[in-house]
Amino acid sequence: xxxxxxxxxxxxxVYYRCLERMKGEGKEYTSSxxxxxxxxxxxxxxxKDLSYxxxxxxxxxxxKVENLRERLEEILGIGQKWxxxxxxxxxxxxxxAGHKPLQQQGFEIVGMFDxxxxxxxxxxxxxxxxxxxxxxxxxxxxDVKIAILCVPADxxxxxxxxxxxxxxxxxxxxxxxxxxxxxxxENVDFTASLKSLAFQIIKRKGKA
Amino acid sequence: xxxxxxxxxxxxxVYYRCLERMKGEGKEYTSSxxxxxxxxxxxxxxxKDLSYxxxxxxxxxxxKVENLRERLEEILGIGQKWxxxxxxxxxxxxxxAGHKPLQQQGFEIVGMFDxxxxxxxxxxxxxxxxxxxxxxxxxxxxDVKIAILCVPADxxxxxxxxxxxxxxxxxxxxxxxxxxxxxxxENVDFTASLKSLAFQIIKRKGKA
DNA sequence: TAGATTGTTAATCGATTAACAATC
DNA sequence: TAGATTGTTAATCGATTAACAATC
Numbered sequence: 061x062x063x064x065x066x067x068x069x070x071x072x073x074v075y076y077r078c079l080e081r082m083k084g085e086g087k088e089y090t091s092s093x094x095x096x097x098x099x100x101x102x103x104x105x106x107x108k109d110l111s112y113x114x115x116x117x118x119x120x121x122x123x124k125v126e127n128l129r130e131r132l133e134e135i136l137g138i139g140q141k142w143x144x145x146x147x148x149x150x151x152x153x154x155x156x157a158g159h160k161p162l163q164q165q166g167f168e169i170v171g172m173f174d175x176x177x178x179x180x181x182x183x184x185x186x187x188x189x190x191x192x193x194x195x196x197x198x199x200x201x202x203d204v205k206i207a208i209l210c211v212p213a214d215x216x217x218x219x220x221x222x223x224x225x226x227x228x229x230x231x232x233x234x235x236x237x238x239x240x241x242x243x244x245x246e247n248v249d250f251t252a253s254l255k256s257l258a259f260q261i262i263k264r265k266g267k268a
Numbered sequence: 269x270x271x272x273x274x275x276x277x278x279x280x281x282v283y284y285r286c287l288e289r290m291k292g293e294g295k296e297y298t299s300s301x302x303x304x305x306x307x308x309x310x311x312x313x314x315x316k317d318l319s320y321x322x323x324x325x326x327x328x329x330x331x332k333v334e335n336l337r338e339r340l341e342e343i344l345g346i347g348q349k350w351x352x353x354x355x356x357x358x359x360x361x362x363x364x365a366g367h368k369p370l371q372q373q374g375f376e377i378v379g380m381f382d383x384x385x386x387x388x389x390x391x392x393x394x395x396x397x398x399x400x401x402x403x404x405x406x407x408x409x410x411d412v413k414i415a416i417l418c419v420p421a422d423x424x425x426x427x428x429x430x431x432x433x434x435x436x437x438x439x440x441x442x443x444x445x446x447x448x449x450x451x452x453x454e455n456v457d458f459t460a461s462l463k464s465l466a467f468q469i470i471k472r473k474g475k476a
Numbered sequence: 477t478a479g480a481t482t483g484t485t486a487a488t489c490g491a492t493t494a495a496c497a498a499t500c
Numbered sequence: 501t502a503g504a505t506t507g508t509t510a511a512t513c514g515a516t517t518a519a520c521a522a523t524c
Binding site: 479480481482483484485486487488489490491492493494495496497498499500 | 516
Binding site for chain 2: 073142162230240244250256257264
């Protein structure tokens, strides 16, 4: 398979969600032009993105909504169940663990871990908070593929290392720190996003 | 001012955080090389990024940690207080509102809004949950600059529009939907990140 | 001076956009 | 056939990396 640019995958997810909605609306066919209009993206970019994975449309006609949705589901691995653990039982960790859209989209949170003795053994919903020292065993027994890292910046590297050693497949990193591991990582650094936003607001004020 | 590529600002935030830590470690001088090593970024990229805003270093010597930190603080608007509201008083909204690192970094959550009648009037910490219909007045009276959008995808566009009309300067969008407004937006779409991560794990498995 | 590191220009790389032949 | 839209190649754009003169 040809190398896929990172941004393409992000957009594929966006296309997928739009197709889900179109399906809900009872739409049978769509086109790159229509998707482009709804998503604020160029039509040729959509076609180009799809072309990395094959031709899914009919010239002169467009794409069959359900067919394209299914193909993207397959490509993105959305069909399968992804068993995940949350590392860090703070506010954020609990919010993620309780985030309903995740469950609906095939991500099942099967465990929560922390290092704070006062939290261990407590329940959050039907999840018991476990100690990091039990992570490896739990991952092996429960076929955990993803770890969602919600720990403070200073603990991030240690936690990430433990996750990697436990045999988890990839990390969604909410901590405000670059982590160094050899498994795939996606960073969700919203304090950086917020600062970047602040910068844009300042810049804009300057112009106005 | 020359146009600054978006990714540059994100990295500036990362540099800033690293400098804060270096300051904490009592380091007086650093270099693009050292920053590069600590952050897993190329040294020339750091110099290039900084060069958009001027020359902050001394050839042959490097950068004075505290000096560079201060300049970045200034550029990014980190020195000033940013008053923000959270839209959507669900799990996620509450987690963000209670997220301590935000307060420490100059972002103050001064209000929470929702449209669910059962939530209005309830307290979260020392914040009272208010109705969206009161947003405009609140924003004007409290000089709110940022709105953090934590509503379900289907409500995102309406909420974003209300935020824009209330006169807020920019939006941090946690919802899984593209929103169309004319003020700056930063998207934090972690379900998309999670799906992108899933794809990378699949791809990697294929190779191994 | 010799060594080090910046700031900046030029080269490379990668991603987006435009254009259009293929074809439904 | 005429009109529409894809899939793909080529052109453009933008960001990263390399290279090096300037200079501490």
